[in-house]
Amino acid sequence: xxxxxxxxxxxxxxxxxxxxxxxxxxxxxxxxxxxxxxxxxxxxxxxxxxxxxxxxxxxxxxxxxxxxxxxxxxxxxxxxxxxxxxxxxxxxxxxxxxxxxxxxxxxxxxxxxxxxxxxxxxxxxxxxxxxxxxxxxxxxxxxxxxxxxxxxxxxxxxxxxxxxxxxxxxxxxxxxxxxxxxxxxxxxxxxxxxxxxxxxxxxxxxxxxxxxxxxxxxxxxxxxxxxxxxxxxxxxxxxxxxxxxxxxxxxxxxxxxxxxxxxxxxxxxxxxxxxxxxxxxxxxxxxxxxxxxxxxxxxxxxxxxxxxxxxxxxxxxxxxxxxxxxxxxxxxxxxxxxxxxxxxxxxxxxxxxxxxxxxxxxxxxxxxxxxxxxxxxxxxxxxxxxxxxxxxxxxxxxxxxxxxxxxxxxxxxxxxxxxxxxxxxxxxxxxxxx
Ligand code: 4AD
Ligand code: MG
Numbered sequence: 001x002x003x004x005x006x007x008x009x010x011x012x013x014x015x016x017x018x019x020x021x022x023x024x025x026x027x028x029x030x031x032x033x034x035x036x037x038x039x040x041x042x043x044x045x046x047x048x049x050x051x052x053x054x055x056x057x058x059x060x061x062x063x064x065x066x067x068x069x070x071x072x073x074x075x076x077x078x079x080x081x082x083x084x085x086x087x088x089x090x091x092x093x094x095x096x097x098x099x100x101x102x103x104x105x106x107x108x109x110x111x112x113x114x115x116x117x118x119x120x121x122x123x124x125x126x127x128x129x130x131x132x133x134x135x136x137x138x139x140x141x142x143x144x145x146x147x148x149x150x151x152x153x154x155x156x157x158x159x160x161x162x163x164x165x166x167x168x169x170x171x172x173x174x175x176x177x178x179x180x181x182x183x184x185x186x187x188x189x190x191x192x193x194x195x196x197x198x199x200x201x202x203x204x205x206x207x208x209x210x211x212x213x214x215x216x217x218x219x220x221x222x223x224x225x226x227x228x229x230x231x232x233x234x235x236x237x238x239x240x241x242x243x244x245x246x247x248x249x250x251x252x253x254x255x256x257x258x259x260x261x262x263x264x265x266x267x268x269x270x271x272x273x274x275x276x277x278x279x280x281x282x283x284x285x286x287x288x289x290x291x292x293x294x295x296x297x298x299x300x301x302x303x304x305x306x307x308x309x310x311x312x313x314x315x316x317x318x319x320x321x322x323x324x325x326x327x328x329x330x331x332x333x334x335x336x337x338x339x340x341x342x343x344x345x346x347x348x349x350x351x352x353x354x355x356x357x358x359x360x361x362x363x364x365x366x367x368x369x370x371x372x373x374x375x376x377x378x379x380x381x382x383x384x385x386x387x388x389x390x391x392x393x394x395x396x397x398x399x400x401x402x403x404x405x406x407x408x409x410x411x412x413x414x415x416x417x418x419x420x421x422x423x424x425x426x427x428x429x430x431x432x433x434x
Pocket of ligand 2: 348357359360
């Protein structure tokens, strides 16, 4: 029973399937037998259906073989679709034939194991209903981003992952030997996207970014998907409006297309439908005042970490922009604010309910002297940025952009405790396998 002619579990639940003979194949969720009848729960990509098999119909040999299939073993089934109120979803497939494709060994994952064990067995754990639902939503979110960006006439481009300089600051870059010279895994595609706006004006890339941060927090992974957008002719107001438009649109689309998975994971789709622009804004200086009033030991110049961001968003139901950070806190390429030179025209979008930063955005500095000043201040070698500075010498125009951490967004969207559960094979300081 291999080859064409297989249906899907979903099609077994269609209105006119009852009474027809179908062939299905998939993996065993669980099985039991009693009184010469075998009950299998069969899973494929489209759902779960009960399959029953009678010893007197299958024959002893086939029945015994099917009975010994382990959880997550693989089988093919041929049988008649029937309504049965006792079966999950009210349907079952009464098997005429069950072919064991792989009986399997005892499945090592079951309830009450440690999180570490499950992470060691991640290649198998990704079959759990929770992770299946998670990655269906993730795919839908990525699709929604691409559809939105396509409508906005933003061109998808493919920047390199191997780079010769560390764009977001050297300390957190993964360095490796590139034929005798230092190479770095990309922390951001931004500098390359800035180069690509001259020919294309509006570009985006969805690429992995790498951060060698030792931080063991529920919101840091060392490899994450960065959705980065760069827009020529864009000022600060237009930048924030673009982010709002995109964020609201994809929340609504995902709520529309994946309501069951969202509800299953603990995020009622109505909550995503309720996301509305404009998002409230708060300036860094005002945030500091508010945090001081709440007893946080912070002052102008303090970097705001998870707990500060949490305090700023815990009671919120809409995302919120935190803007106008001190220049020294932020990357060298950010535009000095015209109205307050101590600050940059930058904004972080903080997820509501305490989730914190999801987007990092800024207008870009266009003046070479300002860029050099900041590069020297952070102790970077301007020579390695020469190609980037060149962009300011040939058709230098105002522009802005942002990076959205896809897993950060999903962590909020799916109310996940830990960001690692938004990516199939999470990379953290203590783990890069399986
Ligand atoms: O704020 P970041 O560092 O900004 C940049 O990389 C800019 N160059 C982007 C741009 O303007 N093109 O990173 C962007 C986003 C953050 O807001 C956060 O959501 C996510 O990437 N991020 C991480 N996600 C998971 N684990 C980490 N260690 C992350 N570091 C950043
Ligand atoms: Mg940031």
